[in-house]
Amino acid sequence: MRKSEAYPVLFLTFVVLVAVVVLTLTNSITRDKIALAKKQAVAEMLSALFPNMDSFTYDDKTGTYTILADKTTIGYAFTAEGRGYGGPIDILIGLKPDNKTLQGIRIISQQETPGLGAKIVEASFLDQFSGISVDQVKLARNGGKIDAITGATISSTAVVKGVRNAIEQRLGKGGTG
Amino acid sequence: MSSFWKNLTKGIVKSNPTFILMLGLCPTLAVSTSLDNAVGMTAAFVVVLVLSNIIVSAIRNYVPDRVRIPVFIVIIATLVSVVDLMMQGFMPALSKSLGIYIPLIVVNCIILGRAEAFARRNGILDSIADGLGIGIGFGVAIFLISFIRELLGTGKLELFGFKLFSIPGLDQNPAAIFLFPMGAFLVIGLLLALFRQLGVSKYE
Numbered sequence: 001m002r003k004s005e006a007y008p009v010l011f012l013t014f015v016v017l018v019a020v021v022v023l024t025l026t027n028s029i030t031r032d033k034i035a036l037a038k039k040q041a042v043a044e045m046l047s048a049l050f051p052n053m054d055s056f057t058y059d060d061k062t063g064t065y066t067i068l069a070d071k072t073t074i075g076y077a078f079t080a081e082g083r084g085y086g087g088p089i090d091i092l093i094g095l096k097p098d099n100k101t102l103q104g105i106r107i108i109s110q111q112e113t114p115g116l117g118a119k120i121v122e123a124s125f126l127d128q129f130s131g132i133s134v135d136q137v138k139l140a141r142n143g144g145k146i147d148a149i150t151g152a153t154i155s156s157t158a159v160v161k162g163v164r165n166a167i168e169q170r171l172g173k174g175g176t177g
Numbered sequence: 178m179s180s181f182w183k184n185l186t187k188g189i190v191k192s193n194p195t196f197i198l199m200l201g202l203c204p205t206l207a208v209s210t211s212l213d214n215a216v217g218m219t220a221a222f223v224v225v226l227v228l229s230n231i232i233v234s235a236i237r238n239y240v241p242d243r244v245r246i247p248v249f250i251v252i253i254a255t256l257v258s259v260v261d262l263m264m265q266g267f268m269p270a271l272s273k274s275l276g277i278y279i280p281l282i283v284v285n286c287i288i289l290g291r292a293e294a295f296a297r298r299n300g301i302l303d304s305i306a307d308g309l310g311i312g313i314g315f316g317v318a319i320f321l322i323s324f325i326r327e328l329l330g331t332g333k334l335e336l337f338g339f340k341l342f343s344i345p346g347l348d349q350n351p352a353a354i355f356l357f358p359m360g361a362f363l364v365i366g367l368l369l370a371l372f373r374q375l376g377v378s379k380y381e
Contacts, residue, residue, distance in 0.1 A: 008241035015248050019255040026259045030266030037269035111277075115210065115331040115356045151353055 042092075049094035049104050050075055064170075067094075075103050078170065082162025085154040086111035089120070091162050099171060102137070104130040105163060110155075117155030125149055125156070129163070134171075137164050181306045184299075188310025194287045195318035195365075196372040201287040205319055206361040208278060212336050215316070215323035217275045223312030225260060225282050226291060227305055229253050233296035234304035240297065249292040257283045287315060318368075325364050330355035 094103030138144025148156035264272040332348030334341040
């Protein structure tokens, strides 16, 4: 059997079949847990943006989270994407109920240069977005309220543009200028 | 000296995977920008390498020579996927900090290299020792590189949010070049030269 011409083919087929079984099993064990963990991660990020949050609802069509406290809406949240230096930057944007003021933003995922662009996840950069109006989401040199990170203009611009574009798209072009 | 101990220690200096065998340089260049990355990558890497060595060693007498490389690749790819899924499912916090390194392990040729050069010719215990030793050697190398790159590139050192220390002046105007691939090549090249000059490259 071991000397047969077919043995290598059969062995490789066997190994691949075992791999398929192992992966299928692992996937079925972990699928629900991974989905749950992702939901929890979103919930944690939302409650970091809206400390008073009691609960939230999610609308699949618009991709908007409505944040509730005492059954009244205290804000909306949705995701945006910026084009960074190292790849896409996923951003979570929190808006106050007036749809014109930012509650704040958080970075969901990014691949910017550590020590430079990756500073966009730090509070000193993110806090600049809290409480400003949509019109003010520009870099300071363009008349806005956001100071770019030294040496990481591309990453800073990516976040600013991603946030602006997402909000403008959401409100419809020309809504707030 | 028992063969277990010998196989474990040889990977750290004498056949250090990065500086002597010069394997897996691509992922090393990519992730060696901070100490956090170095620790995370090493942890994930050691787990996969030891498991891969165990499996390859266990089936070594049944693997036909002609298809051994595809067999090893299937084993490694499966292992990496399983570790990735398990971490996402059961340790989401750990997965969040290590998650990006796991898929990188699959392209780390050290693992295939050890399967081919060691595990398929040696027993399970020795293969575990080899995996641990090479894993530690990889850790030492990537830690050294990250140490220099983070220190010069940002002017300070941090480990999981704790500030270890900073160089006054340099932390305001860091030599950011060390965070870029160019700086990685410079640092790796100089460390390689140093390792060789110290005469630890007796490995043939």
